[in-house]
Structure formats: structure tokens, C-alpha cells
Amino acid sequence: MMKLNGLPNTTPSNPYTPKKYSLLVVSKLILDQVYNDKESTQDLFNSSVKGLILTVLEGINTTIFAYGQTSSGKTFTVRGNQSSPGIIPLALQALFNEITKSPHKKFTLQVSFLELYNESINDLLDTTNQNLDLKEDIQGIYIKNLAVRDIGSVEDAMECLYEGDKSKKVGETLLNTQSSRSHTVFRIRITSDDGIDVPKLAQLNIVDLAGSEGLNKTKAEGIRRR
Secondary structure, three states, X not given: OEEEOOEEXXXXXXXXXXXXXXXXXXXXXXXXXOOOOOOOHHHHHHHHHHHHHHHHHHOOOEEEEEOOOOOOOHHHHHHEOOOOEOHHHHHHHHHHHHHOOOOOOEEEEEEEEEEEEOOEEEEOOOOOOOOOOEEEEOOEEEEOOOOOXXXXXXXXXXXXXXXXXXXXXXXXXXXXXXXEOOEEEEEEEEEEEOOOOOOEEEEEEEEEOOOOOOHHHHOOOHHHHO
């Protein structure tokens, strides 16, 4: 007879029968960095994001998530404004700045912009592409028929972002009059070729998740509950 957390348990006679224990699990949350309201998006980008983003130029896929409750500042952190640029414009500027340091390499940059809404993948750069399929081949997982745009500058990419914003699913809730009702993924695909080794291909995904709060807090009704 043995006890764990005060509950008796008899060891089964069959050694291959799983033993039953009452386990006490203690969760621990570890944070790499915490920012206060005095620090800017530029501070956050420089200390926690820039290093990750530049690894894309070395052929490493990278994803940045903005997660939190509606109206907590996710979209502002990702997009920003003229006086306080967000993660997307800062990332684009950092990538193009780094590219200029390698004139011996040829870089090709492309962007896609999609939303995940009500379990469907929708193309925000081509509104005729709705409910797209997720596929897999020898090169990996991809979204069939997702529109891809070539870009040559930060401005080109931002134009794609603004264009896609017009097609996003938004709706008024108690917490936010322009609450995003979908997850959005702004994808930057980069190919680099030095003419010697095999070209490197990687993707940077910047994800703006929909609000994480429960529906009872938003008071959303009807289609806005989706």
C-alpha cells in the first residue's frame, strides 16, 4: 500500500497495468521580458523582436504573435501609427536595412495577407479567394491559391497591409467599437541567393490574434459572437 497526496493506492499485480496516482500539478509561467507603459514599441522591437526577425535572412522561419484581450493594444503594437511605428513596419525596415549590407546577394521578397475567421482561411489581398485549403507537399505546408505580391520596399508592403485591412472582419463589441473578429497573418517570404550555395527560403509570419476574452465580457451577439 502506498500513499500520494494522502490518497491510498494499491499496486496492481500485473506489472504492465498503469498505476493510478493522484498528482498535484503546479504551473509556473516564465516571462523573458516585461514592459511598462513608459516603453515604446520601438523599445520592445529592439530588445525582443529584431534579433528573431533577422534570422529569416538566414533561412529560418519565424513567427511573432500578438495575444491578449480585446482593446489591450495588440493591433496597435503590430501596426502602430505615423508617430509610433508597429512591429510590421519596423520589421520591414530592419529587413531592408540588412539587405543593403549584402550587395553580393540577390533577395526576393513577397507578401501575403490572410485571416482565419470562423475556421475558414480567407485571402485579404484577393477577396475572391475564400475558404482556402491547407495543403502539404514535399516542401512543407502551404495554403493553396493564396495571393502573393512581390515587394521592393517598405512602402510596397505597407500598401498591401492597408489594402487587406479593408477586407478584415470587424464588429462592435462592448470592449471595442472596431474589434477584430478574426486572426490575421501578415506573411513576408524571403529568398536569398549568393550564387554559390543553395538559395535560402524562409517566412516571417506576424500574427494579430482576435481578442482572448470570453464572450460574456464582450456582450457580442449574433454574427459578432463568431
